[in-house]
Amino acid sequence: MWFQVHQALQQSLHRAVFMIATLLPGVVALIVALLVSIGIAWLLAAAARRILAAIDFDARAEKWRYANVSELLPASAPSVLIARVVFWAVVLAGLFVGIAAFDAASAIGVSAYVLGYLSKIIAAAVLLLVGVIVARVLSVTVLINAVNMNLQYARLLSLGVKWLVLVFTAAMVLDHLGIARSIVDLGFGILFGGIVLALTLAIGLGSRDLVSRSLDREREKPAHEDEVVRHF
Amino acid sequence: MADVETAQEPLAPAVRSGVDLLVGIPVLPEAEALSALATRVREAAQTLRRGYSIVLAVPGESGVGAPASLPAELADWEPGSFSVQTFPAATSPNPAGVSWLAHAASVRPIAAMAGTAQARVCVSLDPDLALNPEMMPVSRLALLMEPAAEGGFDLVMPWYASGPFDDLVTRSILYPLTRALYGPRIENPLGTMFAASAQLFPWIANGLTPDGARHADRQPVPTVLAASRGLKICQVRMCARPHLAESVDLSEALAQLAGPLFLEMEDTAPAWQRVRGSHDIPCFGAASDPLPATEAVDVRHFVEAFQLGVRNLREIWSVVLPPVTLLELKKLSVLPAADFRMPDALWARIVYDFALAHRLRSIRRNHLFGALTPIYLGWVASYAAQANAGGPAAAQGLIEQLARTFDSEKAYLVSRWRWPDRFQP
Numbered sequence: 001m002w003f004q005v006h007q008a009l010q011q012s013l014h015r016a017v018f019m020i021a022t023l024l025p026g027v028v029a030l031i032v033a034l035l036v037s038i039g040i041a042w043l044l045a046a047a048a049r050r051i052l053a054a055i056d057f058d059a060r061a062e063k064w065r066y067a068n069v070s071e072l073l074p075a076s077a078p079s080v081l082i083a084r085v086v087f088w089a090v091v092l093a094g095l096f097v098g099i100a101a102f103d104a105a106s107a108i109g110v111s112a113y114v115l116g117y118l119s120k121i122i123a124a125a126v127l128l129l130v131g132v133i134v135a136r137v138l139s140v141t142v143l144i145n146a147v148n149m150n151l152q153y154a155r156l157l158s159l160g161v162k163w164l165v166l167v168f169t170a171a172m173v174l175d176h177l178g179i180a181r182s183i184v185d186l187g188f189g190i191l192f193g194g195i196v197l198a199l200t201l202a203i204g205l206g207s208r209d210l211v212s213r214s215l216d217r218e219r220e221k222p223a224h225e226d227e228v229v230r231h232f
Numbered sequence: 233m234a235d236v237e238t239a240q241e242p243l244a245p246a247v248r249s250g251v252d253l254l255v256g257i258p259v260l261p262e263a264e265a266l267s268a269l270a271t272r273v274r275e276a277a278q279t280l281r282r283g284y285s286i287v288l289a290v291p292g293e294s295g296v297g298a299p300a301s302l303p304a305e306l307a308d309w310e311p312g313s314f315s316v317q318t319f320p321a322a323t324s325p326n327p328a329g330v331s332w333l334a335h336a337a338s339v340r341p342i343a344a345m346a347g348t349a350q351a352r353v354c355v356s357l358d359p360d361l362a363l364n365p366e367m368m369p370v371s372r373l374a375l376l377m378e379p380a381a382e383g384g385f386d387l388v389m390p391w392y393a394s395g396p397f398d399d400l401v402t403r404s405i406l407y408p409l410t411r412a413l414y415g416p417r418i419e420n421p422l423g424t425m426f427a428a429s430a431q432l433f434p435w436i437a438n439g440l441t442p443d444g445a446r447h448a449d450r451q452p453v454p455t456v457l458a459a460s461r462g463l464k465i466c467q468v469r470m471c472a473r474p475h476l477a478e479s480v481d482l483s484e485a486l487a488q489l490a491g492p493l494f495l496e497m498e499d500t501a502p503a504w505q506r507v508r509g510s511h512d513i514p515c516f517g518a519a520s521d522p523l524p525a526t527e528a529v530d531v532r533h534f535v536e537a538f539q540l541g542v543r544n545l546r547e548i549w550s551v552v553l554p555p556v557t558l559l560e561l562k563k564l565s566v567l568p569a570a571d572f573r574m575p576d577a578l579w580a581r582i583v584y585d586f587a588l589a590h591r592l593r594s595i596r597r598n599h600l601f602g603a604l605t606p607i608y609l610g611w612v613a614s615y616a617a618q619a620n621a622g623g624p625a626a627a628q629g630l631i632e633q634l635a636r637t638f639d640s641e642k643a644y645l646v647s648r649w650r651w652p653d654r655f656q657p
Contacts, residue, residue, distance in 0.1 A: 144548065144603055
């Protein structure tokens with residue numbers, strides 16, 4: 001019996017060592033590819049920053065109406081943004097090379113799964129970006145219009161719109177990635193409905209005085225005021 | 233002056249060339265109204281020193297040429313001295329806009345037709361005024377034509393009679409800003425009614441900027457085109473504009489009124505940065521209408537709108553305004569309505585800062601005018617409170633004082649325009 005135990009242990013040890021020996025070159029290849037790509041990415045990003053600074057790209061971008069969308073983008077300068085994109089693109093490419101090398105060495109077939117999922121990740125990232133942009137633009141639009149409509153709860157309204165769009169976006173992103181779909185569906189339904197209900201209750205009960213004060217102000221506004229003051 | 237491109241419309245055989253006066257109106261009136269207008273235009277031209285050949289231009293479906301039908305009495309007129317021609321209707325009037333700018337899109341085709349007809353003078357009429365014989369009698373039509381036809385002026389702008397609480401966007405932004413930027417003190421710098429000489433109307437027709445760029449889609453601003461090229465400008469006294477029911481909200485109106493001027497500022501920056509101070513321009517005609525009696529304005533609602541803006545929009549304003557201005561606005565917001573006074577220098581700098589933000593596109597342009605609205609209402613509150621106390625004469629004095637402040641604060645605008653980063657909050 002001890003012989004059989006010894007044999008079983010020897011075989012499992014042999015299999016483990018064999019597995020490690022099979023995977024190790026792939027892992028090393030993955031790490032090397034990643035390290036090399038980080039090095040190349042750093043060099044390329046630095047070069048991009050220098051070139052863009054040399055041609056005064058930030059000032060030119062302003063002339064090209066970059067600033068037209070400035071409120072939609074992060075606060076960083078355009079040249080920094082481009083350098084970061086270059087860096088992460090090269091790192092990502094290095095990661096794929098590493099995964100492919102790992103795959104070739106180990107014959108496990110990870111890369112097919114990872115690359116298949118990648119398209120979903122990219123689509124989800126685009127969704128997230130669009131959602132954040134829409135949320136920011138809508139919240140500013142609602143805030144300004146609500147203030148100009150003399151609504152006392154303008155900021156509350158703006159925040160509500162912003163978070164509704166963000167929650168909606170987050171649910172879409174998770175659903176697209178296929179992460180906990182049923183929980184997301186249920187959670188989103190509860191959360192979205194909850195926000196709408198909370199806003200309704202807040203305006204209907206909690207902010208009743210605020211709303212009635214707003215309406216009273218409009219009512220108190222003399223009807224002939226627009227006839228006395230003509231803006232244009 | 234650089235050569236002006238020839239008018240876009242080819243010389244249509246139907247249009248008689250070499251006319252003296254081309255009078256354009258952006259709507260096609262009913263036969264009776266058209267006949268009455270034609271009669272008044274001809275009588276107005278007859279009051280001038282010499283005989284003029286006249287073309288009355290009206291919009292037509294089929295482009296340039298003779299109208300499909302004419303009132304019988306017009307058809308009998310001598311074709312050598314007077315004719316009615318059509319120009320291609322640009323677009324339908326904008327019902328969602330400020331009423332007196334609803335036909336702004338027709339100004340360019342009228343000027344283009346004047347170029348096609350090789351006219352000496354182009355007169356563009358506001359239909360709300362011109363079709364009303366009481367508001368625009370023969371004498372006022374002649375008053376509009378004469379300085380351009382016989383006085384050697386390149387641009388004749390109407391100066392509308394108004395009460396102390398009328399045309400407040402013009403009084404608070406358009407008049408002081410135009411005067412500080414370009415020099416001539418033109419009371420109503422924006423509008424679709426004017427008379428222009430052959431030196432000016434080709435520029436209106438072509439939409440060319442001083443650096444040669446073409447902006448045919450933009451609303452032309454004849455006052456800026458003339459002032460930035462050093463042309464001779466005068467103004468003539470007119471009755472008050474008819475006040476129609478306006479469907480446009482204040483933010484949108486600010487965008488429609490100040491937007492074209494802010495755009496022109498970008499194109500003409502080298503010209504206005506050289507101008508120092510402002511000057512009076514000749515004014516013809518007597519102020520016929522007494523200023524309408526006014527009642528006191530309750531400024532409380534304007535102050536509350538301003539305070540609401542300060543509470544909610546400071547984050548957005550901080551992208552446009554420097555910290556010192558934000559601090560001043562915050563201090564103003566805690567004043568009671570009775571003591572509410574916005575200093576002229578503060579308002580002038582705010583307008584300049586918003587003009588710069590419009591150029592830099594610091595925030596989206598529709599957001600920009602929305603963000604300006606509560607501050608503008610704060611200015612209205614301050615002005616109305618002072619005008620309530622002083623009466624109509626004092627109100628005119630307040631506007632002149634404000635305009636002088638715009639003149640004196642122009643150095644601030646020039647600095648910010650040249651080195652925007654230096655002042656960035």
